[in-house]
Amino acid sequence: MTRHILALDQGTTSTRAIVFDRDGAAVASARRDLTQYYPADGWVEHDAGEIRDHAIAVCREALAGAGLSAADVAAIGITNQRETAVLWDRATGEPVHRAIVWQDRRTAPMCRDLRAAGHEALIRRKTGLLLDPYFSATKVAWMLETAPDLRARAEVGDLCFGTVDSWLLWSLTGGAVHATDATNAGRTLLFDIRTQRWDGDLLALFDIPRALLPEVMDNAADFGVTRPDLLGGAIPITGMAGDQHAAVVGQGCFAPGMIKSTYGTGAFALITMGDTFVESRNRLLTTLAYRLDGRPTYAMEGAIFVAGAAVQWLRDGLGIIDTAADSEALAASVPDTGGCYLVPAFTGLGAPYWDPDARGALLGLTRDTGRAHIARAALEAQGYQTRDLMEAMTADSGTAPVSLRVDGGLVANDWACQFLADVLDVTVERPAVIETTALGAAWLAGLRVGLYKSLDDLAGRWRPDRAFTPAMAATDRERLYAGWTAAVGRVITSGR
Ligand SMILES: Nc1ncnc2c1ncn2[C@@H]1O[C@H](COP(=O)(O)OP(=O)(O)O)[C@@H](O)[C@H]1O
Ligand SMILES: O=P(O)(O)OC[C@H](O)CO
Structure with a gap:
């Protein structure tokens, strides 16, 4: 065979x-x-x-x-x-x-x-x-x-x-x-x-x-x-x-409470819930994680419209980096953003704000703000946007996440993964196969033709590359996140 x-x-x-x-x-x-x-x-x-x-x-x-x-x-x-x-x-x-x-x-x-x-x-x-x-x-x-x-x-x-x-x-x-x-x-x-x-x-x-x-x-x-x-x-x-949904499979997130977040052009976090439809009370989406043998497994999803696209903007719009990978060294070259926040609402805001008319903003600029601060603010924004989703997931599911499995082009960036762990206060796990979306599609196809026996079989095949553990002081974490919340408040038009 x-x-x-x-x-x-x-x-x-x-x-x-x-x-x-x-x-x-x-x-x-x-x-x-x-x-x-x-x-x-x-x-x-x-x-x-x-x-x-x-x-x-x-x-x-x-x-x-x-x-x-x-x-x-x-x-x-x-x-x-x-x-x-x-x-x-x-x-x-x-x-x-x-x-x-x-x-x-x-x-x-x-x-x-x-x-x-x-x-x-x-x-x-x-x-x-x-x-x-x-x-x-x-x-x-x-x-x-x-x-x-x-x-x-x-x-x-x-x-x-x-x-x-x-x-x-x-x-x-x-x-x-x-x-x-x-x-x-x-x-x-x-x-x-x-x-x-x-x-x-x-x-x-x-x-x-x-x-x-x-x-x-x-x-x-x-x-x-x-x-x-x-x-x-x-x-x-x-x-x-x-x-x-393929990424949920490729990340082996089959057990209720497991979360994956994929950082491509946009970012999409899904928490696997189980076989019962639960309506979100916190402006997340209820969606299918997957359906096998006619039986649906549900998930809650938070969708962020601009993730890697913010890094593309640093490269193509501002011209302050030559390649997406350059954002890592540039962000790490300064100790902080100097109070600068980028709200990358270029095409409106997704979860949990759902404001199609909001547009992006760069806030807190001073005479000292330079390209490194802006690059850092663009990567930090991915952490803050994910934290917005995690807060909603915690409220909906009643349990705080213990870990998060990440994938997508942006998570090649170690600095961004560490900031994510710091601002979420959870362990961020990056798999050995970063193309988890494609892997998930391959696993689904292989399941049908008998190359794999079951979801348990697939879950046992997931391999870690690196885990990023939180290292930021709680006071810093909360101060930074409060600044983000205030920045988002400045771009919201309608909200819901
Ligand atoms: N090292 C990096 N640091 C930050 N962002 C990166 C890095 N490498 C790629 N990206 C970003 O990841 C995105 C590409 O990811 P990918 O998963 O291929 O996206 P999509 O499936 O949406 O087309 C691009 O927006 C790019 O800016
Ligand atoms: O092409 P991606 O990886 O940015 O994903 C797009 C999403 O499926 C849109 O909902």
């Missing part, structure tokens, strides 16, 4: 393919950067055709790099940026609009109107989410209004909607399968995560035709096989999950 798995990780800024062996070692990988379109303030779009083409190209390159043919691959696992909405023509398989990305804020007025009309309680009860432009439903509604014939074509079943997983599945199977998985469906605002069904009331609320929707499957399932000419043979696709 072949023992390799191909993981396809389609993220906000890049598309990666990684070939894992059964022991979770990355044998080969390939990546392409994705073009970002910013047609107006607060708008973010992707070309779904480019996403498809890059996905096929990186899969081919990774297989070639590993010296493997399609027959050597047991299964493919797909994981993806969530919420981003794609609309395509069922007959031609071509997108009919640019994909509207999760970061896009254009539907903020629509969300405000629906909230003012009192619809948020229903949404919270069924989906665990909030009325925010972040989620897919208002993006789809917006697309359907952009061209006169789109709605009519959607109603007769000529169009397909999907999140990026669904679009990739459709593309890789040559248009044979229109399906999604429960974690991605659960981020659309159209799927009831208690009943595990698309919901008629929600479809009516957002005026979305049911004929657009994909079938919803477990995270480990027989999704389909690749069209043979694409990767040199038919490979089964047996794992699929939104990237944050």
